[in-house]
Amino acid sequence: xxxxxxxxxxxxxxxxxxxxxxxxxxxxxxxxxxxxxxxxxxxxxxxxxxxxxxxxxxxxxxxxxxxxxxxxxxxxxxxxxxxxxxxxxxxxxxxxxxxxxxxxxxxxxxxxxxxxxx
Amino acid sequence: xxxxxxxxxxxxxxxxxxxxxxxxxxxxxxxxxxxxxxxxxxxxxxxxxxxxxxxxxxxxxxxxxxxxxxxxxxxxxxxxxxxxxxxxxxxxxxxxxxxxxxxxxxxx
Numbered sequence: 001x002x003x004x005x006x007x008x009x010x011x012x013x014x015x016x017x018x019x020x021x022x023x024x025x026x027x028x029x030x031x032x033x034x035x036x037x038x039x040x041x042x043x044x045x046x047x048x049x050x051x052x053x054x055x056x057x058x059x060x061x062x063x064x065x066x067x068x069x070x071x072x073x074x075x076x077x078x079x080x081x082x083x084x085x086x087x088x089x090x091x092x093x094x095x096x097x098x099x100x101x102x103x104x105x106x107x108x109x110x111x112x113x114x115x116x117x118x
Numbered sequence: 119x120x121x122x123x124x125x126x127x128x129x130x131x132x133x134x135x136x137x138x139x140x141x142x143x144x145x146x147x148x149x150x151x152x153x154x155x156x157x158x159x160x161x162x163x164x165x166x167x168x169x170x171x172x173x174x175x176x177x178x179x180x181x182x183x184x185x186x187x188x189x190x191x192x193x194x195x196x197x198x199x200x201x202x203x204x205x206x207x208x209x210x211x212x213x214x215x216x217x218x219x220x221x222x223x224x225x226x
Contacts, residue, residue, distance in 0.1 A: 045216075106151075107214060109153075111159065
């Protein structure tokens with residue numbers, strides 16, 4: 001079974017440019033999460049999709065960040081325009097909607113998209 | 119809201135046992151995760167506790183006390199490859215919140 005995949009793995013862009021990160025969750029996982037870890041800080045929640053609906057987007061830092069999950073499959077996270085403080089690792093994770101604690105609620109992470117804004 | 123505390127760094131000797139503690143305050147609780155993260159890699163799932171007690175998985179065990187808002191991860195027979203960050207994460211109603219992680223260094 002394929003895991004959570006993210007693209008690109010690394011990206012270096014200039015301040016003011018746009019970057020779009022993509023996440024393909026594990027097949028059949030209705031829940032999709034975006035997290036971010038900036039240098040030296042903890043992993044912080046950005047938002048949560050259940051299928052195509054945004055369940056919780058309380059962690060999105062500002063309106064320069066836009067996440068979509070059309071069709072309830074893959075998701076994109078766009079940063080426009082990028083600022084220096086947006087540099088960090090953006091993790092996508094997914095989990096099943098229901099089921100026993102281990103089977104249904106385990107959250108699996110992708111390898112992350114490492115973003116550097118210069 | 120949720121608040122999660124764990125030590126920033128720990129050092130332990132190869133072959134020894136180490137316990138990494140995590141305390142939390144949360145407005146809703148639907149389980150606690152432990153993840154391992156090596157530098158430059160994605161967090162990988164270690165354990166999930168939703169009921170009080172000890173869950174054992176090989177060299178790793180995780181304990182939860184919901185009444186005390188407390189968990190620990192126990193690593194036995196430490197190996198050099200266990201050097202990594204260990205993340206405590208609490209699931210609220212839907213969202214999972216992470217602690218800052220404990221960086222464990224295993225020394226010979």
